[in-house]
Amino acid sequence: xxxxxxxxxxxxxxxxxxxxxxxxxxxxxxxxxxxxxxxxxxxxxxxxxxxxxxxxxxxxxxxxxxxxxxxxxxxxxxxxxxxxxxxxxxxxxxxxxxxxxxxxxxxxxxxxxxxxxxxxxxxxxxxxxxxxxxxxxxxxxxxxxxxxxxxxxxxxxxxxxxxxxxxxxxxxxxxxxxxxxxxxxxxxxxxxxxxxxxxxxxxxxxxxxxxxxxxxxxxxxxxxxxxxxxxxxxxxxxxxxxxxxxxxxxxxxxxxxxxxxxxxxxxxxxxxxxxxxxxxxxxxxxxxxxxxxxxxxxxxxxxxxxxxxxxxxxxxxxxxxxxxxxxxxxxxxxxxxxxxxxxxxxxxxxxxxxxxxxxxxxxxxxxxxxxxxxxxxxxxxxxxxxxxxxxxxxxxxxxxxxxxxxxxxxxxxxxxxxxx
Amino acid sequence: xxxxxxxxxxxxxxxxxxxxxxxxxxxxxxxxxxxxxxxxxxxxxxxxxxxxxxxxxxxxxxxxxxxxxxxxxxxxxxxxxxxxxxxxxxxxxxxxxxxxxxxxxxxxxxxxxxxxxxxxxxxxxxxxxxxxxxxxxxxxxxxxxxxxxxxxxxxxxxxxxxxxxxxxxxxxxxxxxxxxxxxxxxxxxxxxxxxxxxxxxxxxxxxxxxxxxxxxxxxxxxxxxxxxxxxxxxxxxxxxxxxxxxxxxxxxxxxxxxxxxxxxxxxxxxxxxxxxxxxxxxxxxxxxxxxxxxxxxxxxxxxxxxxxxxxxxxxxxxxxxxxxxxxxxxxxxxxxxxxxxxxxxxxxxxxxxxxxxxxxxxxxxxxxxxxxxxxxxxxxxxxxxxxxxxxxxxxxxxxxxxxxxxxxxxxxxxxxxxxx
Numbered sequence: 001x002x003x004x005x006x007x008x009x010x011x012x013x014x015x016x017x018x019x020x021x022x023x024x025x026x027x028x029x030x031x032x033x034x035x036x037x038x039x040x041x042x043x044x045x046x047x048x049x050x051x052x053x054x055x056x057x058x059x060x061x062x063x064x065x066x067x068x069x070x071x072x073x074x075x076x077x078x079x080x081x082x083x084x085x086x087x088x089x090x091x092x093x094x095x096x097x098x099x100x101x102x103x104x105x106x107x108x109x110x111x112x113x114x115x116x117x118x119x120x121x122x123x124x125x126x127x128x129x130x131x132x133x134x135x136x137x138x139x140x141x142x143x144x145x146x147x148x149x150x151x152x153x154x155x156x157x158x159x160x161x162x163x164x165x166x167x168x169x170x171x172x173x174x175x176x177x178x179x180x181x182x183x184x185x186x187x188x189x190x191x192x193x194x195x196x197x198x199x200x201x202x203x204x205x206x207x208x209x210x211x212x213x214x215x216x217x218x219x220x221x222x223x224x225x226x227x228x229x230x231x232x233x234x235x236x237x238x239x240x241x242x243x244x245x246x247x248x249x250x251x252x253x254x255x256x257x258x259x260x261x262x263x264x265x266x267x268x269x270x271x272x273x274x275x276x277x278x279x280x281x282x283x284x285x286x287x288x289x290x291x292x293x294x295x296x297x298x299x300x301x302x303x304x305x306x307x308x309x310x311x312x313x314x315x316x317x318x319x320x321x322x323x324x325x326x327x328x329x330x331x332x333x334x335x336x337x338x339x340x341x342x343x344x345x346x347x348x349x350x351x352x353x354x355x356x357x358x359x360x361x362x363x364x365x366x367x368x369x370x371x372x373x374x375x376x377x378x379x380x381x382x383x384x385x386x387x388x389x390x391x392x393x394x395x396x397x398x399x400x401x402x403x404x405x406x407x408x409x410x411x412x413x414x415x416x417x418x419x420x
Numbered sequence: 421x422x423x424x425x426x427x428x429x430x431x432x433x434x435x436x437x438x439x440x441x442x443x444x445x446x447x448x449x450x451x452x453x454x455x456x457x458x459x460x461x462x463x464x465x466x467x468x469x470x471x472x473x474x475x476x477x478x479x480x481x482x483x484x485x486x487x488x489x490x491x492x493x494x495x496x497x498x499x500x501x502x503x504x505x506x507x508x509x510x511x512x513x514x515x516x517x518x519x520x521x522x523x524x525x526x527x528x529x530x531x532x533x534x535x536x537x538x539x540x541x542x543x544x545x546x547x548x549x550x551x552x553x554x555x556x557x558x559x560x561x562x563x564x565x566x567x568x569x570x571x572x573x574x575x576x577x578x579x580x581x582x583x584x585x586x587x588x589x590x591x592x593x594x595x596x597x598x599x600x601x602x603x604x605x606x607x608x609x610x611x612x613x614x615x616x617x618x619x620x621x622x623x624x625x626x627x628x629x630x631x632x633x634x635x636x637x638x639x640x641x642x643x644x645x646x647x648x649x650x651x652x653x654x655x656x657x658x659x660x661x662x663x664x665x666x667x668x669x670x671x672x673x674x675x676x677x678x679x680x681x682x683x684x685x686x687x688x689x690x691x692x693x694x695x696x697x698x699x700x701x702x703x704x705x706x707x708x709x710x711x712x713x714x715x716x717x718x719x720x721x722x723x724x725x726x727x728x729x730x731x732x733x734x735x736x737x738x739x740x741x742x743x744x745x746x747x748x749x750x751x752x753x754x755x756x757x758x759x760x761x762x763x764x765x766x767x768x769x770x771x772x773x774x775x776x777x778x779x780x781x782x783x784x785x786x787x788x789x790x791x792x793x794x795x796x797x798x799x800x801x802x803x804x805x806x807x808x809x810x811x812x813x814x815x816x817x818x819x820x821x822x823x824x825x826x827x828x829x830x831x832x833x834x835x836x837x838x839x840x
Contacts, residue, residue, distance in 0.1 A: 018563055018707055025565050028632055028746060031739045124560075130708035132560025140544075140552025143438055143728025145445050212448055270714065273693045287438060287721030288550040294690065294712040301707030308563025318738035319451045326448060 001034045001315045004062035006084060007074035008041040011098055011125070013048030014300030015072070015307050020049075026308070032315045038062055042075075063088040070314055072307060073097040082106055089119050096310040098125035098303055104201035104217045107208060107323075114322050121322050122310035127202045128153055128279040130302030131295040132309065137209040137283060138324035144285030146210040148250045150420065153202040155277030155297045156186045156193035157225055157245035161262065162275040165233050165243060172230055185277055195224035196245070196260040203247030207258055210283065211251055212325035215258065219333040223261035232346055232415055235386040236264055239344070239372055242272035246420065255334045264344055264419040271420070337395040342371065342419040344388055345401070350409040351383040359385055362403045368392050382411050388419065421454045421735045424482035426504060427494035428461040431518055431545070433468030434720030435492070435727050440469075446728070452735045458482055462495075483508040490734055492727060493517040502526055509537050516730040518545035518723055524621035524637045527628065527743075534742050541742050542730035547622045548573055548699040550722030551715040552729065557629040557703060558744035564705030566630040568670045570840065573622040575697030575717045576606045576613035577645055577665035581682065582695040585653050585663060592650055605697055615644035616665075616680040623667030627678055630703065631671055632745035635678065639753040643681035652766055652835055655806040656684055659764070659792055662692035666840065675754045684764055684839040691840070757815040762791065762839040764808055765821070770829040771803040779805055782823045788812050802831050808839065 005012055019026075019036045027033065038054040040062045056062065062071055063084050071088035075081050078101050085095050085102065090113065097103070103110070103123050114121045124134040128151065137146070152158045163176045171179070177194065180186035192198050200220040207215045225245060236243050241264040250257045265272040270292060274280040279297025284290050296302040345363075349355045356375065363370060369390030376384045389397065397416060404414045425432055439446075439456045447453065459470055460479040476482065482491055483504050491508035495501050498521050505515050505522065510533065517523070523530065523543050534541045544554040548571065557566070572578050583596045591599070597614065600606035612618050620640040627635045645665060656663050661684040670677045685692040690712060694700040699717025704710050716722040769775045776795065783790060789810030796804045809817065817836060824834045 014707065022563060022565055022706075025632075026563055029562050029741065029744060031741065031746070130561075131711055132556050135555065135560050136552050139733060140555050140729055141550075141725060142449050142732040143442060143446055143725050145442055212445075270690075270693055273690055285725070286442075287434065288725035289716045289719075289722055291551055291713065291715030294714070296709045296711075299709075302709055305561060305563050305705070305708035309560055312562040313559060313738075316738040316740045318733075318736040318740075320736050320738075321449065321451065324449060326451070 001032055001069045002037045002067055003034060003070045003072060003311060004038040004040070004065055004068040005036060005072045005074065006040045006059040006062050007076070008039060008046040008048060008050070009074065010300040011303045011307065012074040013046060014304035015074070016048050016050065018304045018308055026312065029312060030315055034311055034315050037068060038065060059084050060087065063091055063093070068093060070094045070096060070311065073099060078102050078105055085110060086113055089113050089117050089121070092117060092119060094119045094314050095121045096307055096314065097121065097123050098307060100126040100198070100201040100205060104204040108214060111322050120314060122314060123205070124310045125303045125306035127205050128281055129295070129297040129299060130305045131279060131281065131293045131297065132306070133206070133281045133293050134209060135309070136293060137206065138320070141283060141285045141288055141291070142324070144288050146251070146283060146285045148284040149206045149210045149281065150246055150248045150271070151203070151206065151281035152244055152271065152274050152279055153247050153281065153297060154193050154199040154245055155279055156180060156190065157199065158274065159185045159277045160194065160225060161228070161243050161245055164228070164230060165237065170230070173226055173228060194226060196222040199245065199247040199260040203249050203258060203260060206281065207249035207256060208328060209324045210249065211256060211331065212328055213256060213331035214328035215256070219258055221259040221336040225262055228262055232417065235346060235374060236344065236417070238374060239386065239388055240267055241265060241419070242267060243417065244271060244274070255332050257339055258333055259336060261418060264417055269420065337398070339394040340391050342389055342391050343397055344386065344417040344419060346384065346386045346415040347404055348378060348382055348384050348411040349407070350411060351377065351381050352409060355383065355409045356385065358407055358409065359404065362400055363387070363389065366396050366400045368396065368400060421452055421489045422457045422487055423454060423490045423492060423731060424458040424460070424485055424488040425456060425492045425494065426460045426479040426482050427496070428459060428466040428468060428470070429494065430720040431723045431727065432494040433466060434724035435494070436468050436470065438724045438728055446732065449732060450735055454731055454735050457488060458485060479504050480507065483511055483513070488513060490514045490516060490731065493519060498522050498525055505530060506533055509533050509539050509541070512537060512539060514539050514734050515541045516727055516734065517541065517543050518727060520546040520618070520621040520625060524624040528634060531742050540734060542734060543625070544730045545723045545726035547625050548701055549715070549717040549719060550725045551699060551701065551713045551717065552726070553626070553701045553713050554629060555729070556713060557626065558740070561703060561705045561708055561711070562744070564708050566671070566703060566705045568668070568704040569626045569630045569701065570666055570668045570691070571623070571626065571701035572664055572691065572694050572699055573667050573701065573717065574613050574619040574665055575699055576600060576610065577619065578694065579605045579697045580614065580645060581648070581663050581665055584648070584650060585657065590650070593646055593648060614646060616642040619665065619667040619680040623669050623678060623680060626701065627669035627676060628748060629744045630669065631676060631751065632743070632748055633676060633751035634748035635676070639678055641679040641756040645682055648682055652837065655766060655794060656764065656837065658794060659806065659808055660687055661685060661839070662687060663837065664691060664694070675752050677759055678753055679756060681838060684837055689840065757818070759814040760811050762809055762811050763817055764806065764837040764839060766804065766806045766835040767824055768798060768802055768804050768831040769827070770831060771797065771801050772829060775803065775829045776805065778827055778829065779824060782820055783807070783809065786816050786820045788816065788820060
């Protein structure tokens with residue numbers, strides 16, 4: 001099986017090195033040999049040693065090379081990458097990609113062309129780096145009905161919330177983000193990560209694989225981290241929770257809920273123990289129950305490991321649908337307003353008689369149960385009340401927050417954090 | 421693909437039910453249809469509904485039925501099970517089994533017949549129940565050189581140590597075991613689980629898959645749990661560790677170390693958070709780094725999920741070596757005496773002048789560094805000293821323990837627990 005590689009950045013160069021370093025171990029596993037033949041590299045002097053390889057600057061020289069069986073797309077983005085993936089498939093080549101945005105945004109078109117051309121497209125590296133979660137969902141739990149997938153799938157966000165909640169819990173979002181950038185855990189423009197877009201791409205892909213559903217990326221409800229305060233993190237901790245950046249996909253009566261937001265996880269739930277840049281994905285299936293996969297979600301070497309496992313799989317030639325299912329079904333996604341979950345509500349109110357009764361009265365009127373409550377003094381004139389509600393429809397919660405906002409005693413707008 | 425099932429116990433009946441319950445979801449994933457045709461069941465009235473299936477009492481009626489393509493072996497044991505697996509393969513049928521003892525003890529012979537006959541034998545359900553760890557090792561990290569595999573692969577043992585270390589930490593091994601038996605977490609004869617044999621079967625299989633090594637089950641060093649005392653667990657906790665029942669396989673200079681024993685894990689290591697009957701397997705590979713898979717290690721439904729994923733994989737017809745590697749290499753296993761690791765040593769000594777100097781003097785003389793030390797009074801006359809050593813060869817540790825034993829101040833023989 002002859003392979004052409006497009007893109008020799010972080011992941012691409014790790015892949016070239018992996019072919020060289022682990023050649024002996026890889027060959028021991030192969031019924032049909034695989035070889036890296038040609039590389040497209042747009043920069044003049046890449047960081048890695050390309051000796052012995054045919055090198056071109058034109059990615060389409062790879063897609064159009066009749067001697068190649070497989071094209072690996074590692075250039076990223078959705079413009080050129082999409083054209084080159086489609087062109088490679090139209091030329092009868094299989095494709096391996098690490099490009100989550102490409103699959104999340106253009107999966108439907110790409111799978112349809114792959115099907116038409118009778119080629120495969122594998123994308124293990126697109127979600128959670130070195131963790132074989134695509135394989136686990138597509139094959140490992142293939143006999144299950146999947147009910148829920150929940151994951152920490154953005155390392156940058158997990159690092160930031162872990163640091164803000166951790167020993168150095170005196171640094172706010174802005175300070176920790178700056179440090180993450182210095183350490184290389186966050187991009188110069190971090191919005192893609194900290195605003196939840198990256199995680200939304202990944203949960204789109206996981207939902208498709210888990211539910212066999214055609215998922216529209218736009219239907220994912222996305223919230224970032226920047227509004228999370230140290231005050232809230234302290235209360236979250238005191239109430240027995242950790243705050244984690246989760247992507248969550250659930251199925252309820254044949255409808256999906258897809259969302260990315262900071263989410264409170266009970267401290268006795270193992271997801272709460274996944275710190276730093278580590279990723280983790282929880283799959284809840286019937287009959288398997290809950291399984292959790294944990295590992296490095298990014299980085300050249302770990303991601304190259306995932307690309308290599310796809311290449312080895314391709315060489316084994318399984319008769320496996322690209323999306324795990326023969327066909328993805330149109331499945332409606334219900335609005336976040338219809339979500340039913342417990343939430344944390346924090347209000348800062350003037351420290352005056354009857355204010356607690358006003359706050360809890362609004363919740364009671366709306367049939368919202370109170371599971372836990374903490375009241376603290378912020379200063380002589382302001383009290384802070386943190387409440388964990390019973391499971392309630394989001395719309396009712398939001399209406400109650402509006403009512404709370406209009407209380408004359410309210411000092412700042414109330415905060416809401418959903419609970420896993 | 422027509423399937424015959426041998427054994428309708430806990431897992432077998434869950435598999436029959438899974439075929440019925442999830443039929444629609446399974447069919448959506450299949451390029452080639454699969455059907456359960458015949459069932460061999462030795463009891464007259466099994467717990468599950470076999471209507472619509474051809475039922476026989478003779479497992480060899482299944483292996484010899486020319487209409488079947490695959491035989492699922494779920495009868496357990498290594499006598500009849502081995503004959504039936506070999507016979508099925510000699511009749512040109514693929515085999516799926518959940519039988520860890522069979523693969524651990526007779527893997528070499530079984531794989532050789534499978535290869536000769538050109539059939540496949542899959543055994544996802546043999547290790548860690550519903551966790552797709554076989555698939556992860558065989559395929560998910562196929563591009564990696566594996567350095568270490570470590571797992572909590574026996575739920576009974578994990579339950580017992582978790583309970584002894586937990587809130588109810590006033591119950592000793594015997595009491596917790598009795599409770600586990602009452603709850604159905606431990607067998608009437610628990611020795612297979614609590615003496616480490618079951619975990620040794622599993623680590624044998626994982627080592628074979630991870631290292632591509634032909635592993636002799638007898639070469640696994642095995643220790644059980646029954647010597648673990650509440651006193652030691654309290655000190656382990658105080659020193660910042662949890663005690664976990666681990667199976668560990670490591671590679672050092674092309675030699676393997678294979679062992680099963682209670683092992684101290686630092687509290688900030690996620691393995692320490694895996695409690696109750698849950699299983700978890702950590703794989704350390706190059707370039708992927710560490711990945712961890714967590715989930716239900718036993719139970720009919722979870723195990724049936726693993727069997728079903730094997731069946732679906734078989735129907736997909738990948739050209740995949742049964743052991744992940746084309747050939748397993750003979751690999752020597754080094755003696756536990758040559759193991760290099762940190763250990764916990766606990767000595768109870770007469771509370772007299774100079775006794776601490778005698779104890780630490782013996783370690784110092786043998787070049788054993790001390791990383792941490794705690795001294796406590798057991799009563800007026802006896803002091804307890806707990807020591808965490810630097811990384812030291814096991815043989816040196818054992819020699820030092822002998823020397824410690826011969827001190828006149830020693831009250832009971834010193835205890836040793838290895839550290840992960």
